[in-house]
Structure formats: structure tokens, C-alpha cells
Amino acid sequence: MLAAVDHVQLAAPPGSEELLRGYYVDVLGMTEMPKPPVLAARGGCWFRAGAVQLHLGIEADFRPARKAHPGLRVTDIEAYATRLETHGVAVTWDDDLPGQLRFYADDPVGNRLEFLEPRG
Numbered sequence: 338m339l340a341a342v343d344h345v346q347l348a349a350p351p352g353s354e355e356l357l358r359g360y361y362v363d364v365l366g367m368t369e370m371p372k373p374p375v376l377a378a379r380g381g382c383w384f385r386a387g388a389v390q391l392h393l394g395i396e397a398d399f400r401p402a403r404k405a406h407p408g409l410r411v412t413d414i415e416a417y418a419t420r421l422e423t424h425g426v427a428v429t430w431d432d433d434l435p436g437q438l439r440f441y442a443d444d445p446v447g448n449r450l451e452f453l454e455p456r457g
């Protein structure tokens with residue numbers, strides 16, 4: 338039986354680890370997780386915030402996910418959007434999902450991320 342989502346994996350181009358660390362740690366406020374040595378040899382980075390884990394794996398023929406994306410639940414979404422904008426990240430609000438405040442933003446390699454908070 339499925340119990341929970343353990344992590345979401347996104348792809349990234351070779352050599353982008355420092356760029357990813359700057360975004361996922363400094364902008365989004367996540368913590369980098371150490372990768373097991375055998376996996377660390379492949380490159381990439383793993384990040385965590387509470388129970389949320391995002392793994393960024395290196396893909397030689399990288400193309401950013403433009404439609405597929407993780408949906409990340411946040412608290413105080415307006416302040417979180419402001420945090421991203423303060424770091425130069427473009428935020429696109431979307432009112433099409435009833436009962437949710439939400440916006441989209443791209444990570445520095447172009448992967449789409451969705452941020453949501455229930456209304457009221």
C-alpha cells in the first residue's frame with residue numbers, strides 16, 4: 338500500500354549544483370541533504386524542508402520540465418512569494434484552482450515549481 342510520497346526528482350544540467358544550492362537553500366529556504374557516496378558520484382543535490390524532499394539529478398541531455406512540476410504546500414504564501422521576488426525570481430499567480438492560493442516560479446535551470454496554500 339502506498340503511504341506517502343518519499344521525494345520528487347527533478348532533472349538539471351551537468352555542472353549546475355552550485356546554482357541549484359543557491360536557489361533551493363538561499364531562496365526557497367530548504368536544507369541540503371547529504372547523498373550516499375555511491376549516488377553523490379553521479380552529481381546532483383538533494384534538499385529538504387520538513388517532510389518535503391526534492392532531489393535534483395543530473396541529466397546530460399537536460400531539458401527543463403515546463404508542464405510537469407511538484408506542487409509544494411506553503412504557509413503565508415504572499416510572504417513566500419515576496420521572498421522569491423526579493424531574490425529576483427519571477428512569480429506568476431494563478432487563480433484557476435478553487436479553494437487555493439497559488440503561484441508558479443521556475444528554478445534557475447527552468448524547472449516549473451507550483452506553490453499552494455488553502456484559502457481561509
